[in-house]
Amino acid sequence: MHILVLLKMVPDVVEDLEIASDGKGLDLDYLRMILSESDDHALEQALLLKERHGGKVTVLALDAPEVDDALFTAAAKGADRVVKVVGMDAGFTTRQAAGFFSQVIADQAGLLPADLILTGVQAIDDLDGLVAPLVADEFRMPYLGIITGIMVDASGKTARAIKEFPSGVRGEFEVKLPAVLGVQAAEKPPRYVPVAKVRAAMKSGKIESAEVPTLVDGGWLAVNIMEMKRNEPASQAEMLEGPTEQVCNTLCGILAGRGLV
């Protein structure tokens, strides 16, 4: 079995986000990039499937700051081949990201055939589409998202995928392979890999590069950000300030006033 995993780096939103001087994007100088959380789960799910069924996991990641770390970590976790997609301008949209992935998958030797293409269900910057359905459409493959479990049948021709619906209900789907699945959560939390193992992967230095071809300009599909601003949430809530004990007493008074204590 061959599983392709598609990874994208996104800003770490636990950090403060600064707006660039043109007011239309984030200030890249202040950003810390991390692997999109659901992409990390897609990688974990691929590794779990490899452990269960054997085969090979190939990881593709779009170039961005810190992406080498993410790829070496993937290698240390057990990915067989890691490929960095390079050559695009920064600030690409999700539709373009999917285009880069699709082109490289089609052009680069040994990426197809794949039985499964796994990626995260949705990233926090997926403004103009989602990667999984876009790539699925490109290769005319079945697509399903919000996946929390995958079992490949003995024949290797179909898989059972668990998809989340609202209110804790899940659906078990039969999916013909090859297919593209948007993973929400792997069956187990992403594994921890010791720094020493990541260093070892770095030393063996096996990140391949794949140059992206120029995409056809889909100007009519353009989605342009005209203005970005920080949500100023603290202006909405009444903020309680002071030493912890005092704040807690104030809050307690408020709750008591409403009959909640």
Added chain:
Amino acid sequence: MTGSICVLAEQWRGRISEVTYEALALGREVADRGGVQLTAILTGCNCREMTRMLGAADSVVYVDHALLAEMVPQTCADALVQVFAGARPRVLLVPLTNISLGIGTLVGIRMGVPVINFCKDVTISGDRLEAHCVMYGGKIEATVEAGAPSGPQPAVLGLWPGARTADKGRAERDVPVTDMPVVLDDARAIRLCRYIEPEAGDVDLTKEEALVAVGRGVQDRGNLPLVEELAKALGGAVCGSRPVIDQGWLPLSRQIGKSGLTVKPKLYVALGISGAPEHVEGMKDAGLIVAVNSDAHAPIFSVAHYGIVGDVLETLPALTAAIEARKAAAPHA
């Protein structure tokens, strides 16, 4: 339907989803401002009677097909593309829920039109379409323009749950219905085998008056007893955000949000929860929301009534102690 505002009406397991009514409420505003029709599109099998629920729209296009009985995004997208083959709408609003996720992207790519996700507002003036979007887990708001300015063209907009109150889009009446036949591929690359119902939890969170919710900010499973103690002091129950459940710190039956439960307790205390839209969807209608977060810019503070910027591990025991002290002082309260 040409030039109209369209809403994909989600029906799932015999009901129209709440976010559909939100989409109808927003769609109604946009249609009225532009003096155009609002059309709801309902796909399904033997569910024509549900068109009555879509009374906020001027008319309904009903698409009936055996393969549309269950929601498979690619199949639904195939149907929608056929619906729009003869008459392209100005806007298709698609609820961004666990039912329809992915449909907007597929319709956009197949029709060759722009897609904008996370929309909470839309304005159309002449050929320009401007959307207001929530990005980066709720930390950023963006004004987004769609398409090259070469005459009005359709756009697919993913509706951010919470954009409007559902009640504004709820109206039951006999709406003019047009039946639209579609041809769908029966090769069935994807088939629903069965639903897996959630395991009943030990408590029914939807009936609790006070909920103490923990997020990744609680840092370690070992800190959960502190949370239990606060819940006990408040006479409520503990629940959590997705990462806490994914880590296995709390069972799935305790998850609040898009994939989990929607709750409306009198009191919701959010501890170390960033307030991502997918979480907020499940708790925004709580009577009183209190949030504790070390990040003053955490989006949870935009839904909270009271906020404390601080370390949850410091606040937790102090708050529990303050409540216990008050209860001890006024035993009959």
